[in-house]
Amino acid sequence: MPVFVDTNVLVYARDSSERAKHVRAQEWVRALWETRAGRLSAQVLHEYYVTVTRKLVPGLPIDDARRDVRDLSQWRPLSLDESILEQAWAEQDIRCLSFWDALIVAAAKRADCDHLLSEDLQHGQDLGGVVVVDPFRSEPDDVLV
Numbered sequence: 001m002p003v004f005v006d007t008n009v010l011v012y013a014r015d016s017s018e019r020a021k022h023v024r025a026q027e028w029v030r031a032l033w034e035t036r037a038g039r040l041s042a043q044v045l046h047e048y049y050v051t052v053t054r055k056l057v058p059g060l061p062i063d064d065a066r067r068d069v070r071d072l073s074q075w076r077p078l079s080l081d082e083s084i085l086e087q088a089w090a091e092q093d094i095r096c097l098s099f100w101d102a103l104i105v106a107a108a109k110r111a112d113c114d115h116l117l118s119e120d121l122q123h124g125q126d127l128g129g130v131v132v133v134d135p136f137r138s139e140p141d142d143v144l145v
Contacts, residue, residue: 001037
């Protein structure tokens with residue numbers, strides 16, 4: 001069962017400044033690699049690259065960030081197209097989400113994911129067939145069974 005991964009989970013897996021979140025995010029990423037269940041979008045990869053190279057202190061070296069993005073590209077990232085954009089606008093209107101969160105939800109739906117791994121949305125919230133899972137309130141085995 002594919003699980004859509006929001007940017008924050010990938011960033012915490014690289015950022016050790018918040019130790020507990022770092023460890024849990026690493027557990028999730030490792031489990032998603034092992035089960036081949038991880039899904040994401042080009043938006044997530046873009047946000048990840050900018051965050052780890054420019055917003056983390058110290059930032060991740062560019063070569064390491066690029067290697068991460070290349071590796072994560074194996075998760076079949078979705079590109080933004082007209083139908084995802086239209087779905088995102090609908091999600092934004094229906095659920096009062098930010099545009100960026102609505103794009104994540106629309107991409108998760110397009111990727112046929114039952115779960116969206118994110119700390120930015122309400123844990124347990126059903127977004128029209130995609131259930132939000134806060135990675136810091138749930139363990140991988142709770143979803144990847």
